[in-house]
Amino acid sequence: MDFAIPEEILEFKRSVKTFAEKEIRPSTEERDLHSKWDHSLWKKIGEMGLLGLSIPEEYGGQGASCLMTCVGHEAFAEGSSDGGLTLALGAHAIIGAMPIVLCGTEEQKKKYLPKIATGEWIAGLGLTEPSSGSDAAGSMETRAVKKGNKYIVNGSKMFITNGPIGDVFIVMAVTDKAKGAMGISVFIVEKNFPGFSVGKKLNKLGMRTSTTSELIFQDMEVPEENLLTKENSGFARVGRATLEWERTVLVAASLGTMQSLIEAGVRYAKQRIQFGEPIIRFQAIQEKIARCRMKLDAARLLIYKSAVKKDKGESAPLESSIAKLYATESSVEVAYDIGQIFGGYSFIHEYPVERAYRDARLGTLGAGTSEVMRSIIAANWSESGK
Amino acid sequence: MNFEPTEEEREFLENFRKFCSREIAPHAKEIEKKGEVPLSHFRKLSEVGYNGLLHEEKFGGSNSSYLLATLAQEILAEHCGATFFSVGASLGIFASPIREYGTEEQKRKFLPPVIRGEKIGALGVTEPDAGSDVTRLKAIAKKKGDQIILNGQKTFITNAPVCDFAVILVNFESEEKNIGQTCFIVETTRKGIARGKPMDKMGLRGSPTGELFFEDVKLTEDDILGRPGKGFKIIMEAFNRERLGLGAYSVGVMAACLTESRKYSKERKAFGRPIGKHQSVAFMLADMLTKYEASRCLLHETAWMMDKFSKEKKNKPEHNGYPVDLTAKTATVKLLASTYAREVTNLAVQIHGGAGYMNEYKVARLYRDIKIAEIGGGTSEILKQIIAHSETKRVK
Numbered sequence: 001m002d003f004a005i006p007e008e009i010l011e012f013k014r015s016v017k018t019f020a021e022k023e024i025r026p027s028t029e030e031r032d033l034h035s036k037w038d039h040s041l042w043k044k045i046g047e048m049g050l051l052g053l054s055i056p057e058e059y060g061g062q063g064a065s066c067l068m069t070c071v072g073h074e075a076f077a078e079g080s081s082d083g084g085l086t087l088a089l090g091a092h093a094i095i096g097a098m099p100i101v102l103c104g105t106e107e108q109k110k111k112y113l114p115k116i117a118t119g120e121w122i123a124g125l126g127l128t129e130p131s132s133g134s135d136a137a138g139s140m141e142t143r144a145v146k147k148g149n150k151y152i153v154n155g156s157k158m159f160i161t162n163g164p165i166g167d168v169f170i171v172m173a174v175t176d177k178a179k180g181a182m183g184i185s186v187f188i189v190e191k192n193f194p195g196f197s198v199g200k201k202l203n204k205l206g207m208r209t210s211t212t213s214e215l216i217f218q219d220m221e222v223p224e225e226n227l228l229t230k231e232n233s234g235f236a237r238v239g240r241a242t243l244e245w246e247r248t249v250l251v252a253a254s255l256g257t258m259q260s261l262i263e264a265g266v267r268y269a270k271q272r273i274q275f276g277e278p279i280i281r282f283q284a285i286q287e288k289i290a291r292c293r294m295k296l297d298a299a300r301l302l303i304y305k306s307a308v309k310k311d312k313g314e315s316a317p318l319e320s321s322i323a324k325l326y327a328t329e330s331s332v333e334v335a336y337d338i339g340q341i342f343g344g345y346s347f348i349h350e351y352p353v354e355r356a357y358r359d360a361r362l363g364t365l366g367a368g369t370s371e372v373m374r375s376i377i378a379a380n381w382s383e384s385g386k
Numbered sequence: 387m388n389f390e391p392t393e394e395e396r397e398f399l400e401n402f403r404k405f406c407s408r409e410i411a412p413h414a415k416e417i418e419k420k421g422e423v424p425l426s427h428f429r430k431l432s433e434v435g436y437n438g439l440l441h442e443e444k445f446g447g448s449n450s451s452y453l454l455a456t457l458a459q460e461i462l463a464e465h466c467g468a469t470f471f472s473v474g475a476s477l478g479i480f481a482s483p484i485r486e487y488g489t490e491e492q493k494r495k496f497l498p499p500v501i502r503g504e505k506i507g508a509l510g511v512t513e514p515d516a517g518s519d520v521t522r523l524k525a526i527a528k529k530k531g532d533q534i535i536l537n538g539q540k541t542f543i544t545n546a547p548v549c550d551f552a553v554i555l556v557n558f559e560s561e562e563k564n565i566g567q568t569c570f571i572v573e574t575t576r577k578g579i580a581r582g583k584p585m586d587k588m589g590l591r592g593s594p595t596g597e598l599f600f601e602d603v604k605l606t607e608d609d610i611l612g613r614p615g616k617g618f619k620i621i622m623e624a625f626n627r628e629r630l631g632l633g634a635y636s637v638g639v640m641a642a643c644l645t646e647s648r649k650y651s652k653e654r655k656a657f658g659r660p661i662g663k664h665q666s667v668a669f670m671l672a673d674m675l676t677k678y679e680a681s682r683c684l685l686h687e688t689a690w691m692m693d694k695f696s697k698e699k700k701n702k703p704e705h706n707g708y709p710v711d712l713t714a715k716t717a718t719v720k721l722l723a724s725t726y727a728r729e730v731t732n733l734a735v736q737i738h739g740g741a742g743y744m745n746e747y748k749v750a751r752l753y754r755d756i757k758i759a760e761i762g763g764g765t766s767e768i769l770k771q772i773i774a775h776s777e778t779k780r781v782k
Contacts, residue, residue, distance in 0.1 A: 004705070375665075
C-alpha cells in the first residue's frame with residue numbers, strides 16, 4: 001500500500017487551487033445570485049488545461065489519470081468555492097468527453113475531442129428524461145429509428161447540465177424496445193442537427209452558476225457515423241464506463257468544497273465571540289469540526305481508491321458507488337454542520353456556506369440518487385455470490 | 387497511490403485468516419462463558435507470528451510494519467474480540483511502551499516471555515476517580531532515600547485478573563519535590579499488590595477486566611520506565627497506538643457483521659423471497675459495507691502514516707499537502723471506525739430480527755462487544771476535542 005499522492009499531482013493541485021482562487025472565486029457570489037454564465041471564465045479554465053484534463057494528449061488534452069483528474073476537480077472546487085462551475089466542468093470534460101474517449105472510433109475522437117479539449121465546443125450528456133430517472137433504461141422514451149444512413153430521433157432529455165450552452169451532447173435513445181437495457185444506443189449529437197432544440201433554462205435550488213435545461217428532439221437527424229459503439233450496446237458499454245468516471249471525478253469536487261467549508265468554519269469559530277469566549281472553545285462546536293473532518297478524510301480515500309482502480313484499467317462499479325454515496329451524503333451533512341457553526345449568517349447569501357448547502361443537495365440526486373447507489377452496492381455485493 | 391497489500395503481506399494474512407478460523411473462532415463462545423482467554427491462545431498466536439509483529443527480532447519479534455500488524459489485528463478481531471483485547475493489552479499497550487522507552491535490561495526481561503505468550507501484561511492508567519481527566523490520578527509513589535513506596539489503585543484494566551506484569555502510570559514525588567507522573571513496570575507477584583475479582587461486563591466477557599491494588603509496594607529506580615516525570619507522554623504515545631488498534635478492532639467487528647448479515651439475508655425468507663431482496667434490508671447491507679469501506683481506508687492510511695512518520699523527526703512532515711498530526715489522525719480513525727462499527731452491529735442485529743437478540747447468534751455478541759470501542763483508549767468525546775484542537779491549530 002502507498003497512500004502518498006505523487007508529487008507532480010500535488011503540484012498540479014496547488015496550481016489549480018491558486019488559479020481558481022484568483023480567477024473564479026471573486027465573482028462566484030454574483031454569478032450564483034443571478035444564475036449567470038460567464039463565458040470568459042470558461043476560456044480561462046480552458047487555457048488552464050482543465051477542459052480536456054482526461055482527454056489523451058494526441059487529441060489535444062492533458063492525458064491525466066483518473067486520480068489526477070479527481071485531484072484537479074477537487075482543487076478547482078476548493079479554490080473557486082463554485083460548485084456549479086465545477087459541475088459544468090465535469091459535465092463537459094467527464095460525462096461529455098469520456099464516452100468518446102473510452103468508446104469512440106478514431107474518426108469520432110479526431111472530430112470531437114480536440115474541440116472539447118480546448119473548450120471551443122462545450123459538451124454534455126443526455127440520459128435522464130422527464131419520465132425516466134432512476135429507472136433510466138426501463139422507462140426511456142426517446143426513440144431512434146434508422147432510415148437510410150441516418151437515425152431519426154424523437155423524444156427529450158431532462159436536467160441536462162450545459163444544455164443551454166452546449167455544442168455537442170452524448171445522447172441515449174431506445175433502438176430496440178423489446179431488449180430493454182440491451183436495446184439502447186448512444187449518439188453524438190451536435191446542436192445544429194436538424195430537429196434539435198433546447199428548452200428554457202431551468203431555475204435551480206443550487207449549482208446556479210451552471211446552466212441546465214431540457215434537450216428536445218423532433219425528428220432529429222443523426223448521421224450513422226455518430227453512433228457511439230454498436231447499435232443496442234450503448235447503455236451497457238458507454239453507460240457503465242462513463243458513470244464510473246462520473247461517480248468518481250464529479251464527486252471529487254465535493255472534497256474541495258468540504259475542505260474549504262471546514263476551514264471557513266474553524267476560522268469563523270476562532271473569531272466569533274459568545275458568552276465571553278471564541279465559540280471554538282465550546283465542545284458543541286469542536287464536536288462538529290471533528291465529525292466533519294473525519295467524514296472528509298474517509299470520503300477522500302474512498303474516491304481516490306475508486307480512481308486508482310480505474311487507472312489500473314479495472315471496472316469499479318462497487319468502489320465508485322460506495323465513494324459517491326459516502327462523499328455526497330457527507331457533503332450534505334458537512335454543509336449542515338458548518339452552517340450550524342455560522343448560525344444565522346449561514347442563511348445569508350454572502351456566506352459561502354449558504355451556497356454550499358444548496359449546492360451539496362444535488363450530490364445525492366444527480367448521477368444516480370443515493371437510493372440507486374445503495375441498490376448497486378447491494379446488487380454487486382450482498383445479493384451476489386453464494 | 388496503491389490500496390492493495392503486497393504479495394508477501396497477502397500470503398501472511400491468508401495464512402493468518404486460516405489459523406484464526408481453525409484455532410480461534412471455534413473457541414469464542416466458550417471463552418465468553420469462562421471469562422478468560424486461555425494461555426494456549428497467547429502461545430499459538432506467538433507461533434504464527436502475530437505477537438511479535440511489532441517487536442524487535444532479538445526479543446522474538448519480526449519487526450514488521452504497523453500496516454501489516456493492523457491488517458492482522460482486523461482478522462483476529464473478526465474471529466474473537468476477547469482474544470484480540472487480551473492479547474492486545476499484553477503485546478500492545480503493555481509491551482509497546484517498553485519497546486519504545488525501556489532500558490535494554492527491561493526489554494530483555496519483559497518482552498520475550500510476553501511475545502512467546504508465556505506471560506501476560508497489562509496497562510494500568512484509569513482509576514476510580516480519574517478517567518478521561520488523567521490529571522486527577524491519585525496513585526502515588528513516594529521516594530525516601532533509596533526506597534520508593536507505591537500506594538493506590540487502578541481500575542478497568544484488561545487482563546488485571548490474570549496478568550504477570552503491568553505498566554502503570556502514577557504520581558511520583560521525592561521528599562523535596564513533586565517529580566510528576568511517571569511510568570513503572572511491576573511484577574504482580576510483588577508484596578502489597580492485590581487484584582480485585584473479575585468485573586462483570588456488558589461485552590467482551592471473555593477478556594477479563596479488573597482492578598489492581600497497591601499497598602506499600604516497594605519499588606526501585608530500576609522499575610521506572612522512561613524518564614521520571616515523563617510518564618504522561620509515554621502513555622499518550624501508547625494511546626495513539628492503542629487507538630489505531632481499536633480502529634482495527636472496530637473494522638474487524640464490522641467485517642464479522644457483514645459476513646453474518648449477508649449470509650442470513652440470503653437464507654432467511656419473508657414475503658416470498660430472501661429478505662436481502664427487500665430494499666429495506668438491501669439498503670442496510672449497502673450502508674454497512676459503505677461504513678466498513680470508509681473506516682478501512684482511513685485505518686490503512688493511518689497505519690501507513692504511523693510507519694512513515696512515527697519515527698521521523700524531520701520538522702513539520704507533510705502528507706498529501708497537509709501537516710502530519712498522528713495524534714489527531716489516530717483519534718480520527720478510532721472515532722470514525724468505532725462510531726460506524728456500533729451502527730453496523732445495530733444494523734446486523736436488526737437484519738437478524740428476533741434471532742439477532744439471541745446469544746446463540748454471533749451478532750448479539752458483536753453488538754455488546756463493540757460498545758467499548760467508543761469508550762476505551764479515549765472516549766469519542768475526548769477524541770473530538772483532540773481533532774478539533776488539531777484543526778484549530780492547522781487553519782490560520
